[in-house]
Amino acid sequence: MNLTGLAFKVVPRLPPALARALFALAAYAVCLAPAKGVRQLRANLVRVVPDAPNAVMRRLVRRAMQRYLRYYCEACQLPRWSEAQVDAMIEVEGLEYAQAALAGNGKLVAALAHMGNWDLAGAWASRHLAPVVTVAERLQPDEVFQDFLALREALGMRIIPLDVGGAGAADGVPGGVRGGASGGVAGGVRGGVRGGASDGVPGGVRGGASGGVRGGVRGGASGGVPGGVRGGASGGVPSGAGAYRQLLRVARSEPRWLVPLLAERDLGHRGVEVDFFGEKALVAAGPAALALATGEPLLPVAMFRRGRRYVLRFSPEVRPDAGLAPDARLQALTQSWVKALEEQIRRHPADWHMLQKVFVADLDPAKLAAVRASKDQR
Secondary structure, eight states, rough: HHHHHHHHHHHSSOOHHHHHHHHHHHHHHHHSSSSSHHHHHHHHHHSHHHHHHHHHEEEEEEEEHHHHHHHHHHHHGGGGGHHHHHOOOOOOSSHHHHHHTTTTTSSEEEEOOSSSSSSHHHHHHHHTTOEEEEEEOOOSHHHHHHHHHHHHHHTTEEEEOOOOOOTSSOTTGGOOOOOOOEEEEEETTHHHHHHHTTOOOOOEEEOOOOOOOOHHHHHHTOOOOOSSSSOOOOOSOOOHHHHHHHHHHHHHHHSOOOOOOOOOOOOOSEEEEEEEETTEEEOOOHHHHHHHHHHHOEEEEEEEETTTEEEEOOOOHHHHOOSSOOOHHHHHHHHHHHHHHHHHHHHOOGOOOOOOOOGGGGSSSSHHHHHHHHHHTT
């Protein structure tokens, strides 16, 4: 049994205070001799708080790691929480924006950063807003992916698993786990939007992971997730284009849904280049591409700790100028949600759990140049 599977079995049986203490101790330990992921976390946070002295930055990194591992602790416990416990952990701000967006067609695309506890957010949203549908990258080793798949299915979440061709390795995250989260649609987006293909954006898709429907599993109809979403019927794992087409088919056929995509990181160097904390960064195109393909509203959503609870903050809907060309609309809409989440990350840097490369300056120049050359030839 892998370490993650063991944690999912053991942690729920521990007294909650002891479990939290053990994960906090683990966070402290990994900061003493930081591995690649922790070093990258620091490099990312330096962009957020550029003037922080070294001592302040060390404390910030340690606090961020504590909250990151707290997410894993809660992930192990979450399937056993009651609906009342889930609701007690969530304080919602900007709910009127989500309700207004859903008041139209009952459908909403959400752009999230890796902040707070996205599984908890989905467990709440699926009962109080709309059934949650999303896409999740297939992690390696496969046991880790299966553990998180089981977690989200236990919460009522149904996902489209996505094989990103090995890009989903642990990449320095403690325990070899990334939470099954990274979101959006990357390569080929511009061609699909420009050409008006019937299934929208054909390019490489990476899905955000967030959510659960504990109440929907028990209750069925009102809280359930639309069927036919998992993408596992044929036994295979869809490629990027196939996964996105499945997601888009569900989006167009089901009467009500919420699609949350964790999207401030692009896996394949094929995303949208945006301004992010004064630098260039590559983010996933998925939220903007799905919103443009379906015509449904797009809201930036952040999550951060306040005391013992989480705040789930919905920002106002972001919209592109209708007069822009398709490529420009995708770019503008992506930049808009990035700007909104940048503000929330700046206010709550310890809640940003980003242990991977986001900024162009940190990426492999040769790989980035090769990908860009390939895109230019299309």
